[in-house]
Structure formats: C-alpha cells, structure tokens
Amino acid sequence: MSKKILAVYFTQSGQLGDIIDHFTKPLESFPDTVVEKVRIYPAKPFPFPWTSPLFFNAMPESVDGVPTALEPFTFKEAQYDLIILGYQPWFLSPSIPAGSLLRHLSFKAVLNNTPVVTISGCRNMWINAQEKVKNLLKEAGANLVGNIALVDRHNNYTSLVTILYWMLTGKKDRKWGLFPKPGVSDEDIVNSAIFGETVKMHLQKNEWSGLQTRLQEQHAVNVRYSLMFIERKAGRIFTIWSKIINKSKKRSALLVAFKYYLLIALCIAAPIILLVDAIFFKPFLGKRIKKQKEYYAGVTLK
Numbered sequence: 473m474s475k476k477i478l479a480v481y482f483t484q485s486g487q488l489g490d491i492i493d494h495f496t497k498p499l500e501s502f503p504d505t506v507v508e509k510v511r512i513y514p515a516k517p518f519p520f521p522w523t524s525p526l527f528f529n530a531m532p533e534s535v536d537g538v539p540t541a542l543e544p545f546t547f548k549e550a551q552y553d554l555i556i557l558g559y560q561p562w563f564l565s566p567s568i569p570a571g572s573l574l575r576h577l578s579f580k581a582v583l584n585n586t587p588v589v590t591i592s593g594c595r596n597m598w599i600n601a602q603e604k605v606k607n608l609l610k611e612a613g614a615n616l617v618g619n620i621a622l623v624d625r626h627n628n629y630t631s632l633v634t635i636l637y638w639m640l641t642g643k644k645d646r647k648w649g650l651f652p653k654p655g656v657s658d659e660d661i662v663n664s665a666i667f668g669e670t671v672k673m674h675l676q677k678n679e680w681s682g683l684q685t686r687l688q689e690q691h692a693v694n695v696r697y698s699l700m701f702i703e704r705k706a707g708r709i710f711t712i713w714s715k716i717i718n719k720s721k722k723r724s725a726l727l728v729a730f731k732y733y734l735l736i737a738l739c740i741a742a743p744i745i746l747l748v749d750a751i752f753f754k755p756f757l758g759k760r761i762k763k764q765k766e767y768y769a770g771v772t773l774k
C-alpha cells in the first residue's frame with residue numbers, strides 16, 4: 473500500500489532543512505512512498521543574521537507561545553500516514569514560526585489522529601521545548617511516536633560562544649579559526665539518515681510502538697543531567713521574565729536586563745548551583761534523576 477509522508481519544517485540558516493533532507497532519504501527510497509516536504513515562512517521574516525536586540529526581543533513571544541502570521545502554505549493531502557515535524561527551540565520553547573505552525577488550523581487538521589515524529593536541531597537545550605511541543609501535539613489530537621534531538625556536542629560554554637557568533641554574523645564557520653564550527657556537526661546531520669531507516673522499518677509494518685526505544689538505542693536523544701537541571705530551573709524563570717516584559721512599557725530596557733541576567737545565570741550562577749547540587753543533592757537522588765531522564769528521552773506526556 474502506498475504511503476504518504478509529510479515533512480514540515482522551518483529553518484533560518486538551512487540547518488534544519490539539511491537535517492530533514494538526510495533524515496527523509498531512506499523514507500523516499502521506500503517503494504510507493506511519497507515524501508512531501510513543506511518549508512514554512514513567517515509572513516514577516518525574522519532577521520538572519522540577528523542583531524543582539526532583535527535576538528533577545530524574540531524571547532517573550534517564544535516563551536509565551538504568541539503566534540505570528542505565516543506565509544500561506546498548502547498540503548497536497550488531507551491525511552498522511554506519518555508527519556515529520558522539524559523544529560528548533562528558541563529560548564527553551566518551540567521557535568515562534570514552529571509554535572505558530574503547531575497552532576495553525578490547517579496543520580492541526582492534518583495532525584489529528586496521525587503518527588508524528590519530531591526532529592529538532594539546536595544548541596543543546598531542547599527538553600522544555602519538546603514538552604511544549606508534546607502538549608501542542610496532544611491538543612491537535614496527534615500521536616507522537618518518535619523524537620530525535622540533534623545538538624551541538626561541544627561543551628556548554630564553547631557552544632554558547634559559537635552559536636552567538638553564528639546567529640549574529642550568519643557564518644557557520646570557526647570563530648577566529650580557533651573555535652569549533654557552531655551547531656549540529658556535519659557528521660550528525662548526515663547520520664540522521666540512520667534514524668530515518670529506523671522510522672522506515674516501523675512505517676513498513678505500520679507499527680509504532682517501540683520506535684522511541686529503538687531511537688534511544690541509536691542515541692537519537694541524549695538527556696544530559698546538567699543541562700536537564702539547568703533547563704528545568706531556567707524554563708520557569710523565563711516564564712516569569714516573559715510575563716513581566718509582555719506587561720511592561722519598558723520592553724527594551726527589560727530585554728537588556730534579561731540579556732545580562734541570562735549571561736550571568738549561565739556563566740556564573742549555573743556552575744555554582746550545579747556544584748552545590750553535585751555535593752548535597754545529586755548523590756541521594758539517583759532513582760528520581762534516572763526516572764526524569766527516561767521521561768524526557770521518551771514520547772509520553774505527564
């Protein structure tokens with residue numbers, strides 16, 4: 473029986489488009505399978521490269537999930553055998569275009585009663601965003617069967633420097649010839665075809681149970697304790713900041729304050745809090761941490 477797959481995504485630099493292309497290659501080689509790729513665009517484009525003020529200006533609406541208008545898009549079918557959603561986190565939330573897509577009536581219509589695989593390409597913090605995506609998919613009546621999270625594997629501080637360089641210059645190359653290349657590595661992008669193969673096996677059988685377990689075995693998701701710890705705390709704090717900024721008339725000044733807060737929180741406060749946690753709490757919370765990691769690596773919703 474022929475299979476219809478929709479792969480829908482937003483990308484600024486093209487990174488997520490490359491990921492989608494490699495990931496869907498094995499699915500395209502499946503007989504009688506049509507992979508329809510749809511790239512979405514906001515009606516009012518976000519800048520790329522970004523300026524620093526505009527970059528931080530995207531925080532409140534990303535965190536609060538305020539949708540923006542999208543350029544008109546159409547899907548060829550009313551129903552698909554599988555939908556692949558490619559998205560990127562912005563400020564620990566789905567990017568504004570991805571969040572707008574998930575709230576769009578035409579997309580919600582095709583999502584209803586349909587298996588969905590999510591695939592993200594980010595710096596390294598995707599857990600909060602994925603929880604929000606899980607909720608939005610549930611609201612649309614979709615059935616999340618798999619998740620793949622591709623990250624920059626360099627350490628948290630190196631990737632912070634390199635992503636800011638990439639986002640603010642538009643160049644995905646080595647800063648000063650010294651730093652590593654920003655973003656998801658070329659090798660990981662090409663290797664996402666392996667996950668496409670796994671999805672293909674499940675599509676062939678039309679059996680989705682066990683897909684995420686297989687993807688986990690292939691390291692399609694990797695929940696790192698320190699990042700999970702930071703994200704869980706930061707997610708709540710970002711929500712407070714976004715509410716205050718959205719209500720205030722001093723938006724620009726507050727966004728500057730948020731920028732410095734974020735840099736201090738990440739570079740100074742987080743290492744201290746992590747050290748305190750490593751000494752006083754983590755050693756006694758092994759079971760709870762294991763459960764949390766398993767939960768975030770999975771596709772169920774609490």
Ligand SMILES: Cc1cc2nc3c(=O)[nH]c(=O)nc-3n(C[C@H](O)[C@H](O)[C@H](O)COP(=O)(O)O)c2cc1C
Nearest residue numbers: 483484485488560561562563564593594595596597
């Ligand atoms: C405004 C903004 C906020 C971002 N916030 C995060 C984040 O919270 N976590 C993360 O891992 N990456 C973050 N990133 C990186 C993106 O998830 C993504 O990897 C990058 O923008 C490249 O995606 P592209 O395919 O759209 O070019 C952010 C990028 C932008 C532009």
